[in-house]
Amino acid sequence: MAGRFAPSPTGPLHIGSLYTALASFLDAHAEGLAWRLRFDDLDEPRNQPGAKSRILRSLEAHGLHWDGAVERQSERLCLYQAALETLRRKGRVFHCTCSRKVLAESPTYPGHCRERVTPIPNAAIRVRVDDAALEFTDLVQGHQRTRLDRTVGDFVVKRRDGPFAYQLATAVDDGDPSIVRVLRGRDLLANTPRQLHIVTLLDLPAPTYAHIPVLLNRAGQKWSKQTGAPAINDQTPRDNIRACLTLLGLQPPDLGLEPMIEWAKSHWHLSRIGKQDQAFN
Numbered sequence: 001m002a003g004r005f006a007p008s009p010t011g012p013l014h015i016g017s018l019y020t021a022l023a024s025f026l027d028a029h030a031e032g033l034a035w036r037l038r039f040d041d042l043d044e045p046r047n048q049p050g051a052k053s054r055i056l057r058s059l060e061a062h063g064l065h066w067d068g069a070v071e072r073q074s075e076r077l078c079l080y081q082a083a084l085e086t087l088r089r090k091g092r093v094f095h096c097t098c099s100r101k102v103l104a105e106s107p108t109y110p111g112h113c114r115e116r117v118t119p120i121p122n123a124a125i126r127v128r129v130d131d132a133a134l135e136f137t138d139l140v141q142g143h144q145r146t147r148l149d150r151t152v153g154d155f156v157v158k159r160r161d162g163p164f165a166y167q168l169a170t171a172v173d174d175g176d177p178s179i180v181r182v183l184r185g186r187d188l189l190a191n192t193p194r195q196l197h198i199v200t201l202l203d204l205p206a207p208t209y210a211h212i213p214v215l216l217n218r219a220g221q222k223w224s225k226q227t228g229a230p231a232i233n234d235q236t237p238r239d240n241i242r243a244c245l246t247l248l249g250l251q252p253p254d255l256g257l258e259p260m261i262e263w264a265k266s267h268w269h270l271s272r273i274g275k276q277d278q279a280f281n
């Protein structure tokens with residue numbers, strides 16, 4: 001049984017991703033779970049050369065040691081293909097050739113291609129959603145209720161240009177029976193109903209979710225590569241971990257890196273995490 005951290009290798013770790021990695025690590029250990037590492041690397045043009053090894057080095061420098069082999073979504077394509085075939089057998093997918101212009105005219109998928117169940121070239125593959133509420137309880141954000149038909153509609157599981165969509169791949173990976181806990185940033189909460197929809201259609205066990213607040217920069221944007229977050233300094237791991245622990249509601253004593261992490265494992269509790277995003281400069 002495990003929790004997991006699943007960065008995209010689009011750049012080095014920064015304060016925002018270290019904060020999430022640490023929270024996921026502590027949460028897994030506090031629950032007696034293993035902590036697995038997976039690279040969500042299906043969006044090939046966004047991957048940055050060297051980012052994977054740099055992220056691994058940073059995690060190790062910060063005392064965040066993962067269990068088992070590092071997984072890569074790009075090496076799990078046969079699992080996603082099998083999932084797609086299952087959805088097809090269940091009559092849940094169809095082939096969509098709608099233009100961007102047509103799609104932009106409606107907030108939800110307009111349903112034009114719903115009857116196109118036989119494969120056609122140069123088409124995206126979409127999964128049908130239900131006209132019913134989807135509910136789950138998030139350990140941090142509380143009870144969630146969504147109508148996928150009213151918010152997104154039938155959504156893409158395989159892109160027109162070839163790659164499997166993030167929603168499908170992540171649903172398959174997080175639906176693995178060994179993954180029982182998914183702790184990640186609140187910015188990903190809006191994806192969860194789509195992933196749960198696929199998990200349910202595939203008869204996979206759903207993990208429990210915990211969506212923690214994200215760190216915001218001076219401009220109120222989430223710290224990310226796109227908003228100019230600098231790479232974390234691997235030469236100051238103790239200070240970085242200490243800052244993240246404070247942001248996670250802990251007050252670590254003055255200890256070295258490894259003893260401070262051990263202290264944090266035994267003091268971690270999800271209830272200390274607030275719901276609101278936090279400023280960090």
Ligand SMILES: [Zn+2]
Pocket residue numbers: 095096097098111112113114
């Ligand atoms: Zn269509």
